[in-house]
Amino acid sequence: MANKRIDEPTGIETVGHEWDGIEELNNPLPRWWVILFWITVVFSLGYVVVYPAIPLAKSGTQGVWGWSSRGQLAKETQIAEAARADVKTKLASLSLTQVAADKDLLGKAVAGGRAAFLQNCVQCHGSGAAGSVGYPNLNDDDWLWGGNVEEIHQTLLYGIRQPGVAETRTSAMPSFGKDGILTAAQVNEVASYVLTLSGSAKPDAASQAGAATFAANCVACHGPDGKGMRQFGAPNLTDKIWLYGGSKAQVAGSIHQAHAGVMPAWNGRLDPVTIKMLALYVHSLGGGEDFKEAPATTPAVDSGNAQPQPK
Amino acid sequence: MLNPNPSSQPASLYEKRKAVFPKAVDGRFRRFKWLVMLVTLAIYYGTPWIRWDRGAYAPDQAVLLDMGNRRFYMFNIEIWPQEFYFVAGLLIMAGIGLFLVTSAVGRAWCGYACPQTVWTDLFQHIDRLVDGDRNAQLRLEAAPWGLKKVWKRGIKWTIYLLISFWTGGAWIMYFADAPTLVREFWSGTAAPVAYATVAVLTATTFIFGGFMREQICVYMCPWPRIQTAMLDEKSLIVTYKDWRGEPRGSVKQSLKNPGQVGDCIDCNGCVNVCPTGYDIRNGPDIRCITCALCIDECDKVMAAIGRPRGLIDYATLEDCAVERAGGEPRPITRALFHTRTLIYLGVWGALGLALLFALGTRKHIDIAVQKDRNPPFMTMSSGEIRNAYTVKLRNMEARPRPMEVTMDGLPGGKMWTGDTSNDSAARVLKFNVAADRTEPLRVYVVAPEGTAAQSFSLTLRATDADGGSDTSELRFDAPKGAAE
Numbered sequence: 001m002a003n004k005r006i007d008e009p010t011g012i013e014t015v016g017h018e019w020d021g022i023e024e025l026n027n028p029l030p031r032w033w034v035i036l037f038w039i040t041v042v043f044s045l046g047y048v049v050v051y052p053a054i055p056l057a058k059s060g061t062q063g064v065w066g067w068s069s070r071g072q073l074a075k076e077t078q079i080a081e082a083a084r085a086d087v088k089t090k091l092a093s094l095s096l097t098q099v100a101a102d103k104d105l106l107g108k109a110v111a112g113g114r115a116a117f118l119q120n121c122v123q124c125h126g127s128g129a130a131g132s133v134g135y136p137n138l139n140d141d142d143w144l145w146g147g148n149v150e151e152i153h154q155t156l157l158y159g160i161r162q163p164g165v166a167e168t169r170t171s172a173m174p175s176f177g178k179d180g181i182l183t184a185a186q187v188n189e190v191a192s193y194v195l196t197l198s199g200s201a202k203p204d205a206a207s208q209a210g211a212a213t214f215a216a217n218c219v220a221c222h223g224p225d226g227k228g229m230r231q232f233g234a235p236n237l238t239d240k241i242w243l244y245g246g247s248k249a250q251v252a253g254s255i256h257q258a259h260a261g262v263m264p265a266w267n268g269r270l271d272p273v274t275i276k277m278l279a280l281y282v283h284s285l286g287g288g289e290d291f292k293e294a295p296a297t298t299p300a301v302d303s304g305n306a307q308p309q310p311k
Numbered sequence: 312m313l314n315p316n317p318s319s320q321p322a323s324l325y326e327k328r329k330a331v332f333p334k335a336v337d338g339r340f341r342r343f344k345w346l347v348m349l350v351t352l353a354i355y356y357g358t359p360w361i362r363w364d365r366g367a368y369a370p371d372q373a374v375l376l377d378m379g380n381r382r383f384y385m386f387n388i389e390i391w392p393q394e395f396y397f398v399a400g401l402l403i404m405a406g407i408g409l410f411l412v413t414s415a416v417g418r419a420w421c422g423y424a425c426p427q428t429v430w431t432d433l434f435q436h437i438d439r440l441v442d443g444d445r446n447a448q449l450r451l452e453a454a455p456w457g458l459k460k461v462w463k464r465g466i467k468w469t470i471y472l473l474i475s476f477w478t479g480g481a482w483i484m485y486f487a488d489a490p491t492l493v494r495e496f497w498s499g500t501a502a503p504v505a506y507a508t509v510a511v512l513t514a515t516t517f518i519f520g521g522f523m524r525e526q527i528c529v530y531m532c533p534w535p536r537i538q539t540a541m542l543d544e545k546s547l548i549v550t551y552k553d554w555r556g557e558p559r560g561s562v563k564q565s566l567k568n569p570g571q572v573g574d575c576i577d578c579n580g581c582v583n584v585c586p587t588g589y590d591i592r593n594g595p596d597i598r599c600i601t602c603a604l605c606i607d608e609c610d611k612v613m614a615a616i617g618r619p620r621g622l623i624d625y626a627t628l629e630d631c632a633v634e635r636a637g638g639e640p641r642p643i644t645r646a647l648f649h650t651r652t653l654i655y656l657g658v659w660g661a662l663g664l665a666l667l668f669a670l671g672t673r674k675h676i677d678i679a680v681q682k683d684r685n686p687p688f689m690t691m692s693s694g695e696i697r698n699a700y701t702v703k704l705r706n707m708e709a710r711p712r713p714m715e716v717t718m719d720g721l722p723g724g725k726m727w728t729g730d731t732s733n734d735s736a737a738r739v740l741k742f743n744v745a746a747d748r749t750e751p752l753r754v755y756v757v758a759p760e761g762t763a764a765q766s767f768s769l770t771l772r773a774t775d776a777d778g779g780s781d782t783s784e785l786r787f788d789a790p791k792g793a794a795e
Contacts, residue, residue, distance in 0.1 A: 011593070028326035029324060030325070030326060030328060030526060031325045031328065032328065033325075034324075034325045103730070128683070128685030130685065130686035137686070139689050140689055140690065140692065142691075236692065239692035239693065239694075240690055240691070240692060240760070241691075241692050286729070286755050290732070
């Protein structure tokens with residue numbers, strides 16, 4: 001240790017150690033640096049005491065401040081909820097048409113509806129609300145049960161064909177082929193006729209034969225011109241949108257064995273404000289219809305009356 | 312650092328800061344330094360208070376970084392977030408500018424313009440104002456803590472604190488309307504981040520300028536380390552001309568032995584005035600920030616003893632070699648420009664011109680469109696095909712402007728916005744876009760049944776006298792085989 005000397009080129013004293021001719025210059029650390037180091041040590045001790053720090057067998061130390069990331073999330077969620085309380089109160093008290101008239105509030109409701117849609121609706125309707133075979137596309141202007149915001153709200157509240165829900169939207173198309181109401185040939189003829197309604201096929205002998213069968217069996221719900229009836233959820237057969245496919249085989253299949261799609265009633269599952277926001281969101285997707293005053297109230301017919309009588 | 316007497320004590324691993332008490336000095340470089348300090352401090356403290364009339368729709372502060380509204384204002388330039396490349400370009404220019412300055416005049420940034428240098432210099436003047444010059448400061452430092460010392464320290468640190476507070480306070484003025492912010496600050500209604508920023512910057516100015524001083528340059532700052540890599544034998548540095556100064560000796564000795572003694576009389580004036588406490592006669596070092604105060608002091612001493620100035624002077628190592636060998640060194644202006652300097656100057660200038668060109672030709676109207684990808688297209692009950700787009704119309708002028716969006720291409724196509732209905736579909740839509748705003752729109756475009764997927768474009772045009780337009784090329788998607 002007594003080997004200290006002044007290093008010639010640098011003029012700096014060595015610390016006196018030597019390993020195989022390698023010596024160390026004495027360039028001491030500034031003292032404030034060391035003080036900073038000790039400050040960080042003290043800080044870390046405090047940190048360990050007040051925050052969760054040391055992992056134990058099952059959980060870990062909790063820290064005297066009781067902080068946890070879950071608790072922080074809960075607190076921030078609470079703050080966010082409080083910030084939204086104002087909007088929610090307004091949404092709860094105003095009617096849907098009143099909300100639609102307030103552009104700012106509508107924007108917030110649509111944003112909230114989008115979030116709720118992504119949690120609750122995308123499983124069937126898809127994240128872009130484009131649906132798929134059997135699940136309606138909500139972007140378009142074709143609505144089975146009505147496309148103004150009140151009607152959409154009604155559908156959301158009570159669902160479609162929900163047993164035990166009095167206000168649910170319901171109807172039942174007979175399975176004309178399977179139940180033996182029509183023969184296979186008749187089913188095919190009706191399918192040919194139906195496709196001429198939207199211009200998808202040209203009229204021929206089969207479709208002319210089908211027209212009579214259609215008039216006898218189908219007009220009660222689909223209407224004499226095939227434009228459908230919303231109180232029965234009977235689709236418009238004259239447009240280009242086919243929920244269960246628009247090929248002749250698919251249409252004939254639907255006549256042979258009827259479809260009866262279902263949708264949950266969200267009343268009770270989601271809070272009323274969320275359901276309102278969902279209605280406004282779906283209405284905003286580009287196909288929403290204008291709300292007309294005093295819409296036709298649900299007709300006092302039950303599903304049984306809607307069924308056409310067999311021939 | 313230099314310890315001529317190796318001790319037998321085990322070396323300490325830590326070293327207390329050796330306080331530096333630089334002596335007051337006057338001379339050409341000192342006067343230049345005064346000027347630089349005046350200008351830089353005036354810019355820093357004064358800029359936020361310059362008013363600039365931009366009309367009713369924009370703030371009237373000349374330089375404002377408005378984070379809340381995402382706008383940077385700089386006199387008649389307004390930068391939007393999507394134009395941040397202008398700011399990035401300025402930062403790159405600042406970086407290359409530092410290289411340029413280094414290659415031309417060495418560590419001039421460190422010596423004159425670095426905030427650490429400017430504020431340290433300012434605080435050292437406070438020291439002289441309160442405690443007196445170097446010798447008085449040394450005496451007071453050595454004196455025991457008595458009434459006088461407590462009083463003097465109290466005054467000095469109070470002045471430090473006031474300057475630090477003013478410095479921290481000036482910083483936040485760049486981020487909000489200065490007069491309003493001052494009122495809010497003192498009435499306790501400013502944002503918490505304003506108080507926190509002022510507190511942090513006051514503390515750092517107080518500690519860095521008042522106490523850490525040269526320790527920042529020597530131990531903390533990366534720039535001196537980078538500079539050691541950038542300096543070469545062509546770089547201008549402050550250097551002691553040892554071939555002229557050595558061996559050192561007093562005037563008396565040189566009279567006794569003419570020709571045997573150099574010009575340096577070992578008065579230690581250069582060390583006494585050095586703000587980092589370095590002895591330049593030991594050669595270039597990271598501690599030398601090239602503030603050139605030692606040149607001023609040495610010139611004064613040389614003048615007093617009747618010898619030529621420039622024993623310590625700015626010079627390049629190349630020129631030093633010439634001079635050492637007895638040659639005439641080039642004038643300093645010739646040392647400024649060499650290949651590396653010119654390359655940096657070229658890059659810096661090209662970048663500056665490119666930015667100016669971009670700034671001069673930028674549009675104040677902008678259309679940005681994002682197409683819905685889910686669903687990419689859909690069929691309407693009429694068989695028409697609909698695509699949906701999110702469109703943003705930007706009016707970057709500080710006044711509301713009438714604008715129209717025109718559809719080009721897509722035969723038979725029509726469009727309408729989310730808050731209107733299908734009935735109003737048209738090929739031209741008109742809007743009034745508010746001043747200095749982005750108008751987000753939902754736009755639906757329909758094309759007749761059977762339309763094939765294709766490209767088309769939307770053009771935004773301002774329809775007032777000033778005009779201007781921007782176009783966005785888009786895609787229209789359709790079911791496969793729709794064209795057949």
